[in-house]
Amino acid sequence: MRARFDYMAAMLDDPTTKRLRWRAHHRGTKEADRMIGGFFDRHHQQWxxxxxxxxxxxxxxxxxxxxxxxxxxQPVPERFQGEMMIAMQRLDYLPIDR
Known part of the structure; x- marks a missing residue:
């Protein structure tokens, strides 16, 4: 069974990926941590x-x-329009608390 949060994921080899993961999961609010960090966890391996x-x-x-x-x-600024934002807007990477 997969844990709701994967904060104890195996160490990532790439320093850039480590930095991005840290920044995605430490935003300042639980909601942002879950949304942005969850998106990173789901998609970063394909980037x-x-x-x-x-x-x-x-x-x-x-x-x-x-x-x-x-x-x-809010409308997405042109510089962020594209496949990444479309994937973020699906919200299918967020766990649902029951």
Whole structure:
């Protein structure tokens, strides 16, 4: 059975990936940690260097903005429009508490 959160994941080899994981999971609020960190956990293994760079740029934005773009309450800026944001907007990477 998979744990709700994978905070104790095996160490990642790539320093960039380690840094991105840390930043994705330590946003400042539980909601942002779950949304942004959960998205990273689900998708980062498929990313190439360009996609990692885009995600790193996304992490520079305010959590409330990222979350608003993901749930569709604010328009996505052109620089973040594309496959990554479409995947983030699916929200299928978030565990549901029961």
């Amino acid at each position: 190439d260097a360009q996609e990692k760079a885009l995600f790193e740029t996304l992490l520079e934005e305010q959590d409330v903005d990222i979350m608003a773009w993901a749930i569709g309450t």
